Amino acid sequence: MDGAILPRETTGCHGGRETMQEAARSAGKSESLDRLLADYPRGPHDQPQSMCPAFGSLRVGLRMRRTATILSGSACCVYGLTFTSHFYGARRTVGYVPFNSETLVKGQLFEDIRAAVFETARPELYDCVVVINLCVPTASGVPLDLLPKSIDGVRIIGIDVPGFGVPTHAEAKDVLAGAMLRYARLEAEQGPVARPRNKVENQPTVSLIGELFPADPMVIGGLLAPMGLSLAPGVPSREWRDLYGALDCAVAAAVHPFYTASIREFAAAGRPIVGSGPVGVEGTAAWLDAIGAAAGVSAAQIDAAKAQALPQIAAAQQANKIEATVTISGYEGSELLVARTLVEGGARVPYVGTACPRTPWSEADREWLEAHGTHVQYRASLEQDLAAMREVRPDLAVGTTPLVQAAKELGIPALYFTNMVSARPLFGAAGAGALAGIVAAQVRGREKFARMVGFFDKVGTGEAAGYGSVGVPRDPPGARERYRKSRDAKAKAATSQSMGS
Numbered sequence: 001m002d003g004a005i006l007p008r009e010t011t012g013c014h015g016g017r018e019t020m021q022e023a024a025r026s027a028g029k030s031e032s033l034d035r036l037l038a039d040y041p042r043g044p045h046d047q048p049q050s051m052c053p054a055f056g057s058l059r060v061g062l063r064m065r066r067t068a069t070i071l072s073g074s075a076c077c078v079y080g081l082t083f084t085s086h087f088y089g090a091r092r093t094v095g096y097v098p099f100n101s102e103t104l105v106k107g108q109l110f111e112d113i114r115a116a117v118f119e120t121a122r123p124e125l126y127d128c129v130v131v132i133n134l135c136v137p138t139a140s141g142v143p144l145d146l147l148p149k150s151i152d153g154v155r156i157i158g159i160d161v162p163g164f165g166v167p168t169h170a171e172a173k174d175v176l177a178g179a180m181l182r183y184a185r186l187e188a189e190q191g192p193v194a195r196p197r198n199k200v201e202n203q204p205t206v207s208l209i210g211e212l213f214p215a216d217p218m219v220i221g222g223l224l225a226p227m228g229l230s231l232a233p234g235v236p237s238r239e240w241r242d243l244y245g246a247l248d249c250a251v252a253a254a255v256h257p258f259y260t261a262s263i264r265e266f267a268a269a270g271r272p273i274v275g276s277g278p279v280g281v282e283g284t285a286a287w288l289d290a291i292g293a294a295a296g297v298s299a300a301q302i303d304a305a306k307a308q309a310l311p312q313i314a315a316a317q318q319a320n321k322i323e324a325t326v327t328i329s330g331y332e333g334s335e336l337l338v339a340r341t342l343v344e345g346g347a348r349v350p351y352v353g354t355a356c357p358r359t360p361w362s363e364a365d366r367e368w369l370e371a372h373g374t375h376v377q378y379r380a381s382l383e384q385d386l387a388a389m390r391e392v393r394p395d396l397a398v399g400t401t402p403l404v405q406a407a408k409e410l411g412i413p414a415l416y417f418t419n420m421v422s423a424r425p426l427f428g429a430a431g432a433g434a435l436a437g438i439v440a441a442q443v444r445g446r447e448k449f450a451r452m453v454g455f456f457d458k459v460g461t462g463e464a465a466g467y468g469s470v471g472v473p474r475d476p477p478g479a480r481e482r483y484r485k486s487r488d489a490k491a492k493a494a495t496s497q498s499m500g501s
């Protein structure tokens, strides 16, 4: 393997996507890159304004039993990724194969990764070892596809997850989930495989695609029961053998609509795919119809499921009426579903922005929202989210950290999507009640926010923050100009010295 030599200033999140892609292509990664660019298409906004995308893949590996995860990337990236994993309670070791310019360029890094994989792949401990190429090793062509496919029965999965190929950490979850499903599907096609731990006998199942709040699968299981359907293990899975159970479903439900690679594997296994999710009365009715039809359930059973679920959802909405204007932005991929729940609950939602791409599996939600006056922005940038929030001046802004910060500066109540909204049930009656409750609590605090803005009004903002009534110190007259001249003179002297030497 010949590693491409990358100029130092290009090797990072802000180093230039084109340069990194070019390097990766000339290092033999065209196929991998083309696949990523097709699965995760760019939009008007094409670079993450969130955490390093590879975190999504890392998290999926770390949350799976008997799975070892090894990172191959720059130390600073690995530091950030391991820090974030442990911040989110990984409690698992993250493997790392370090490199320097020499081991990268001479191909020794691949040999080091190979040795680490052999050392790690112990069948008494692991079902699977995952190796994740971050930006620099991907751009340098480190060929993880040349790793053995299995060692003593331990599966080896190598994936490229560069920031210049995968736009969001949400989609990076799919890169690993899809690679695992593919491996498991090919195993199942070749012969008998391990039995999933909680296999449901003699009942068709539905596999949910997407990382959901823990109560949500139980709620959805209750919605499916009158149709004689139960839940298969979801994807991303918690254990290798669950992948077989997921693939064995009657229907795959793309609740999170951006899992393109995973959906491809379900389709290759011959499973029908249903988009959207059971949110609100209308969303739940349409979803039950679609799931029932895809699973070949009778109209009477579908009606029974609706008769059980819909009145409960309507009652939860009635009991928790939302009277507020809300803007929503996020990068989890469930933004449209959250918006639907809120609109049905009585909220006005003029804007929903998602960092994820438009796919066929969220079309029903987009159409429904647009018919209810919501502007849906796929691949939304922070600037678009901020502009929408400033224009609408909602009663509540739900969004990412910088958006929440900007909203609070304006005295607008704001909620973190990831920590607050994604950490609550979303589906069925439970979702309708939980989301309405949190919106109401925040909107009630509006007065407090206005008082807070008034209180801090006099302390200054931006570069004047903290000076308050004292006023920002002024530069002595001419100081900036004198400093600029002395800097120019020093630069000139340094240039002529280097030319002379």
Ligand code: SF4
Residues within 6 Å of the ligand: 011, 012, 013, 014, 052, 053, 054, 073, 074, 077, 080, 134, 135, 136, 162, 163, 164
């Ligand atoms: S691996 Fe992540 S943190 Fe490192 S350069 Fe790429 S996008 Fe940035």
